Amino acid sequence: MAGKFYTIDDFDVEGKTVLLRIDINSPVDPNTGVILDDTRMKLHVKTITELARKGARVILLAHQSRPGKKDFTTLRQHSKVLTRLLNRKVHYVDSIFSTPAKIAINNLRPGEVLLLENVRFFAEESLKRPVEQQAQSIIVRELSPLIDFFVNDAFAAAHRGQVSLVGFTLNTPSAAGRVMEHELNVIMNTLDNVESPCVFALGGMKADDSIMVAKNVCKNGTADYVLTSGLVANIFLAAAGYDIGQVNMDFIKSQGYIDQIDVCKRLLEEYPDNIIYPEDVAIEKDEERVDVPVDNIPNYSIFDIGKKTSARYSKIILNAKTIFANGPAGVFEDSRFSIGTEDIINSIASSKGYSIIGGGHIGAATVSMGYENKVDHVSSGGGACINLLAGKKLDAVEALIDNKSRHVYH
Template sequence: MKYNFDTMDDFDFEGKTVLLRVDVNSPVDPLSGELLDDTRMVLHSTTISELSERGAKVVILAHQSRPGKSDFTTLKQHAHAISNIIGKEVQYVDSIFSSAALNVISNMVNGEIVLLENLRFFSEEMPKLSAEEQANSIMVQRLYPLADYFVNDAFATAHRSQTSIIGFSQVLPSIAGRVMELELNSLFGILDNAQEPRVYVLGGIKADDSINVMANALKSNQADYVLTTGLVANIFLVAKGYNLQEYNLNFIKDRGYENFIDVAKELLEQYDDKILLPVDLAILEDDSRVEYPSDKIPNLPIYDIGSKTIEMYKEKILAAKTLFANGPAGVFEKEGFNLGTEDLLNAIAESNGFSIIGGGHLAAAASTMDLDDDITHISSGGGASINLIAGEELPAVKALIESAKRNNY
């Protein structure tokens, strides 16, 4: 399967101004406000350093969290962290397209690197706009005349149609950065070799992404089994008629996922034989792990899948020829509730099939367990990788392909 998009090998960047979109969204300590992890910055450092070394004027575009969240903050710390990682100063600019920001960009010298402010401070970044509206946004119209190329390295947000991802691709030659290139080549390669049985392990707390992917994978006959964990499993248990009690039902509602219960009901009606639900769950009771059958849950928080479910899921995982996993099985950071996540990850590592793990917490857990070499591909983007594998068109990838066609490179 051949996908034609431009890479950094196709261009000479000497003296050129490059708008570089990365995804350095990082966990933030809620008390101190300090960054807790630099994994994504390390990941993108290869692209940043290469562009700088090849004489480009590198203007980094990035976001941190989203409005309303406690970790929605400036990118000042990110600039400092990237500077330390690449061993070269990254100048932080506390605006996106103000006159001051445009002046800094206009006066850059070859090899210089600047990081503009959090893109999501701009109101037109996140709303669902058409490609034309994105291209005509204030941000794109103010910045693109100063640039020669747009390099998209933000694979983790490739499934989002947002202004900084799509808008610049309409008006500038658009190129895949090294992270984007590696992800697409790896995932398309595995996709071309997917063998049955194909097993999806979908969990975590971002239930909307996982359920949408599940629906697409099942409808396109790309999944033989879907093993549900985390909040995804809870939603499906409720849809199946299980009483998870007020605490856990409120948790689903508070996260804004109540409407997905009906979606889960429809999927269960059509694909009940392919969707596996936990038969037991681990509850936080008196600050300890206590397991209960799924039909006898007390009014206490669910923190993990239970031991019987783990064994049932491991059997499916070890028999799989192609595995896709996204999201942890529970609150694995809390002592006693890491069992589901770690046992399933170990089973995935033991499997002889192709295995892909989405980004975020599950990828971090796999790395902490030193399983990187035992898993075929650990992606930097959970939602993006799983959506691509499930057969959905990624807006960022579509934009790269269309740019290559449009510019005839």
């Protein structure tokens, strides 16, 4: 995607004020407010440091969780963690565009960094509207006169068209930060230059997204094999006519995916050689893991792919030249049912093929196994990554592309 949007390299930021949208949404202890994992913050160190070293006044705009959740909180702790990671003071103001926030912005000196309050405290952030309307939002009207450039580095949120992600791009010179730039280039370049055999290992709980990816990559000929696991596999098994047990059918229904069974039936009819579902699954019986063949599943919850399936999937992955993986194969947090996920990650790490692992749970599992350096790319954004794989356009990226197409900046 290089050249479609501006990057930091296109702008002279020395002495300028840069509004930098980052994604530092992190696990937080709801009782103490202590941040439990700083992985996402570490990702943005490169972009923030580069802008500060080039003499920009850097204003950070970010979100934490969403209203109604226990970890929906201020960004005070985030500023302290960022200060440690950047080895430079990150000032914090507990508002977004109030008078104290504007004073703090105006008092910034070149090379200094200021973190504004959680942007989701601002009600308009939750509204879905066209970019032209987002640009009329109060936050954009209040902050735009104070900034020279807008830089979006929040790849993990790039599939959302919220105010803080697209609103500033209409009239402000806008660029992708280093995280955004790297993610888009790696994923899109790989999709554009797929080597065969190409394998997509799709699992997890967001079944409709994975099914959409399966449809897209089979239709356009990208995938030689789609290996299904997790809830995705259960839906394909039901579509293939297997009795997966009422408890599992009820769960599919409770998640709002009952209509996906018919979608999967059509996919299996169209791509019978490409889409592979499990031959055995793991259930919990008497607090033990029990592997059962798919033609004899008792009415117990399915928690993992079976060991035979895991071995078959691993063999296919080991022979692949391009591998995409998104979503765990089962309830990997429980050691009894982590075999499928671990085997898939192990085989990806051992494969000589080029590998991309989506964000979210499978990305976390890859890191926890110490394999992040044995795969080619672990994406920072599960939702954004899977949207790209499904052939969807990302709202925040389209806004950056549109910004460059409409404006020439010197």
